[in-house]
Each structure stands twice: as structure tokens, then as C-alpha cells.
Amino acid sequence: MLDMAVAFENWNKVMERADMLYQCVQSIHEERQEYQSKGIPTPYIHTERPLVYYYGFSHLMRGIAHQKMGEADQARAYIDQYADLGWMEDLDEVGMQVVQEFRHKAQVNRYALEIEAGQVQLLEEFVNFLLEHPEEGLAGLKVITQAAVRHRWQIDRVLQVFEDQIQGDSKKMNSSNNDDMYHFCYQRALYEQWMGRAQDAVEFILQAIRLANRLGMDRYFIRCTALLESLREEATGEQIGRYRVMLEEMK
Template sequence: MRKSILKSLKPDVIVEMLDMAVAFENWNKVMERADMLYQCVQSIHEERQDYQSKGMPTPHVYIERPLVYYYGFSHLMRGMAHQKMGQVDQARASIDQYAELGWMEDLDEVDMQVVQEFRHKAHVNRYVLEIEAGQVQLLEEFVNFLLEHLEEGLAGLKVITEAAVRHRWQIDRVLHVFEDQIQGDGTEMNSSNNDDIYHYCYQRALYEQWMGRPQEAVEFILQAIRLADKLGMDRYFIRCTALLESLREEATAEQIGRYRVMLEGMK
């Protein structure tokens, strides 16, 4: 991309474009936008270095976050896209790139905090990548990590449950360990974690169905339907109702009654 074009782009606008592409699960677009963000911040960084080498004041570019953040975010999003497309080796390489961002010059205290945050994300995402790839030998280590970092607990449990469904792992013991931390009845919901809770509930419903506990599966899918409505995500809602309909014959009359009331309330 030509420098004249890059200079007209704003990193924060590209971040918003990336968030939108992620929301629509358009991973090719995520990859494209991540590359655009990287080239944009690289152009800003090179221009700053050029001016500094000449002893001139650097031109002001308004950005909402430290420049190092955009480097890290571009690699993070590229890694996510590779992971979602099943490109494990490329995802590992992207994680390595945002694991260590301290190569930038003149990092102040705020910059170093950003570097540490991305280092932590890399540590978490290495576990996530390997668990999703079926590395069951890392499961206990990941569970212990999550118990030490409870702020990662819900997102981590979502990953474990999805991997259990995909690879046919029995994880009842893991779910029991977390039952006091992650409330299955959804009373801990808030706007910051609704999406994670939705995905956990949906994957937990699939797990309970596989384990031969259809009524437990229905309970989790009812929670997922409620969250899909709260999030305003039609594709989540359609996915949930399809799963519930497949379980209808094994659901209790009371559960089907709640389902009907829920649907009436959403009209």
C-alpha cells in the first residue's frame, strides 16, 4: 500500500473496522484489516524515526493509544484469523510476534504496561491454540493457570468446553472445579461478558447432549437463547433454536413451556 494512502488512514478507524469484521466472523477481512493496521503504524513509526534521525520534531499524529498497542493488536487479530481458519502454525507465529513488543525504542511506563498486557495475552492464547488443536495433555496445566487468573476463567472455560465437544473429552471434573466461579444460571451476566457466556452456554449444551444429559442441555440452550436475544445476534438465535428443536422430544414439559414464553416475549 502506498505511503500516501497509509498516511490518510487512522489507526483507530482501522481498529473499529477490525472489530466489525470479527463480529461478522469474516476472517479473510480480519486478516486484510490487520495487515492494513500493521502497515499504517509501521509507516507512522518509520516517519518518526526519520524525523528523529534528522534532529527534527516528529509530526503529531492523533492516536487514542500508544503506538505499540496497534502493533500488538494487528498481530493479535492476524493470529485470531489464522486460528479460526485452522492455520495453527501461522497462528503460533503471530502469537510470538505480540508476545514480545519491547523492541520498540523509547518506550515509557505506559508503553511498557501495554507490552506486558500483550505478553499476558500471548501466554493465554498459546494455551488456547493448543487446547483447541486437541493437546489434551495441557488441559490440567491450563486449568491451573485459569484458577490463578480468575479474570480469564469464563473465556478459558468456553475454550475448554468447545474443545471437549470437538475432541470428545469428558470434562465433568473440570466443570466441577469451576462451578463456584462460573455460575451456570447466568446471574453474573453483564454487558462485558455476555458474548463469552453465550458461547459457553451453547458449547455446554452441546457437551451435555453428547454426554447423554438432554435436559441439562436444554437448560443451557435456554440461557443461550436469552443471551442471543440480549446481544441482538440473529445467527446465534437461529443456531440455538435449531439445537433446542433437536432436543425437544427429550425436554420436560416445563422446559418447553419456558421456551414458548421466551419466544412470545421476543416478538
């Protein structure tokens, strides 16, 4: 339910579901503590992942929701929560791995939050972090490109650094990166439009349209076609031809 709410960008629903998850996890944790304090064997409750994961995930989702709603201070507070989950008792090797994974997510999301807020002085540091962690590259570029559009930064040098990686990611599309690639292509189209490179913008919006169709997200598709129509007069005949063929294939 949380994943669905995120996909539809319903941030109030994300908060509601994340709160429900947290309350469930907290109840299980408190019950375990109560049994342990009384020296009574703890009842077994099957969970697909260690309990610490659900603590981290509920904080992560609440942090993302606050960030998307423009509530940066609240988002920072939740990032601090899932950055430090080592307080939980009886963490085994798998649990400690979860703690490390959320610590890494917190580092990524702190950068994203501050970059989105316009902290351009952190851009080079974030780029270096992404180069050290290429698995975060596409999601990080999405953040950087969106910030560049919002704050009017020229990031051609940054995009050049990641050009090979972007092309590689586009050839290895799967369900795990379709959404990030869509958002990158859409924001990149806006960036190229702002930079006065209309035909490059059209190329990226055509990629975004394909991805929107693959994701089955109508509102993404509508957003893309609106942008393309605003660029139609500056597009080449060949680009418009591909656009028409694409629309026909989607019927």
C-alpha cells in the same frame, strides 16, 4: 471495523482490516525513525493509545483470524509477534504496561490454540493458569468446552472446579462477557447432549437463546433453536413451556 468483523466471524475481513491497521502503524513508526535519524523533532500524531498497542492489536487480530480458519502455524507466528513488543523504542510506563498486557494475552492464546488442537496433556496446566487468573476463566472455559466437544473429552471434573465462578459470571452479565457466556452455554449444551444429559443440555441452550437475543445476533439464535428442536423430545414440559414464553417475549 475490526470488532465488527470479529462479531460476524468474517475472518477474511478481519485479516484485511488488521493488515490495514498494521500498515498505518508501521508508516507512523518508520516516519518517526526517519525524523529521529536526522535529528529533527518528530511531528506529533495523536493516537488514543500508545503506538505499541496498535502493533500488538493488529498481530492479535491476525493471529485470531488464522486460528479460526484452522491455520495453527500462522496463528502461532503471530502470537510470537505480540508476545514480544519490547523492541519498540522510547516506551514509557504506559507503553511498558501495554507490552505486559500483550505478553499475558499471548500466554492465554497459546494455551487456547494448543487446547483447541487437541493437546489434552496441557489441560491441567491451563486449568491451573485460569485459577490463577480468574478474569480469564469464562473465556478459558469456552475454549475447554469447545475442545471437549470436538475431541470427545470428559471434563466434568474441570466444570465442577469452576461451577461457582460460572454462576457468579452469569449473575454479572454485561457487554464485555455476553459473547463469551453465549459461546460457553452453547458449547456446554453440545457437551451435555454428548454426555447423554439431554435436559441439562436444554437448560444451557435456553440460556444461550437469551444471550443470543441480548446480543442481537440472528445466526446465534437460529443455531440455538435448531439445537433445541433436536432435543425437544427429551426436554421436560416445563422446559418447553419456558421456551415458548421466551419466543413470545422476543416477538
